Amino acid sequence: MHTNIFVQCKKLPCLYCVVQISLHYLNQLGFFVFIVTNQAGIAKGKFTVEAYNTVMAKIFYDLEEFNGHIDDVRFCPYHEYAIEEQYRHHNHPWRKPNPGMITNLIETWNVDVTNSFLVGDKQTDLMAAEYAGVPGFLFDGDVDLETFIKSIPNVQRLKLSLTK
Numbered sequence: 001m002h003t004n005i006f007v008q009c010k011k012l013p014c015l016y017c018v019v020q021i022s023l024h025y026l027n028q029l030g031f032f033v034f035i036v037t038n039q040a041g042i043a044k045g046k047f048t049v050e051a052y053n054t055v056m057a058k059i060f061y062d063l064e065e066f067n068g069h070i071d072d073v074r075f076c077p078y079h080e081y082a083i084e085e086q087y088r089h090h091n092h093p094w095r096k097p098n099p100g101m102i103t104n105l106i107e108t109w110n111v112d113v114t115n116s117f118l119v120g121d122k123q124t125d126l127m128a129a130e131y132a133g134v135p136g137f138l139f140d141g142d143v144d145l146e147t148f149i150k151s152i153p154n155v156q157r158l159k160l161s162l163t164k
Contacts (some may be wrong), residue, residue: 022070022149029158031108035073036101036118036128043082054079072109074101097127102134117154 026033056073063069078092093100106113115157118129118136129136139148149155 010032013027022069022146023063023140025146026067026149026155027068030157031155032070032071032111034105034109034123035070036096036105036122037073037075037076038079038096039075039081040082042077043084043087045083053064072105074105076101084122097124099128100133102128102132106132106134109136115154115158119149119151119152 023033040054042049042052051124052075060070076092076093076094076096077087077094079087080090082088089095091098094104102118105111113133116134118125118134119139120129121128121134121139123138126136126138135154137148137152139145143151
C-alpha cells in the first residue's frame, strides 16, 4: 500500500518552498509526491514544452541537494483559447478542474486514495481532487507550508501510525 501527495504547484517559488520545508519530510513518511499542473502558457505560446521540460529538469536536479524527490509529474498544455492549434481543446480531460492528471497517476502508481491528498492554490485544484476521489486542501499562504502540511489529517494519521 502506498500513500501519496499530489502537489499542484504552477509557481516555481512555491515548489521550492515545498522542497525546502516539506518535501523531504513527506518522503520520509512514505508519501509519493506528484505534481499536477495546468500549463496554459504553452497553449498560449508564452513558452514551449521544451522550455517547460528544461525548468522541470533543473528542479529535479536541485532536489538532490535536499534529499527529497518528486515521484512523477503530469502537466496539461491544453487550453480552450490556445493560439497553438495542437494545444487547443475545449475541455481536455487533463485540464483541471477535470481529474485526468490525478486519475492517471492513481492508475500508474497504484495509489491508495484513502491515504492520499492534494495541496493546491486554486479552487479548480480542489475540484479536480474531489472528482478523482482524493481529499484536497487549499494552501493560501496564510501559514508556513510546513505547518500547513503537518496539519493535514492524512499526514497526522500516518505519522501517528509510524510512531506506534
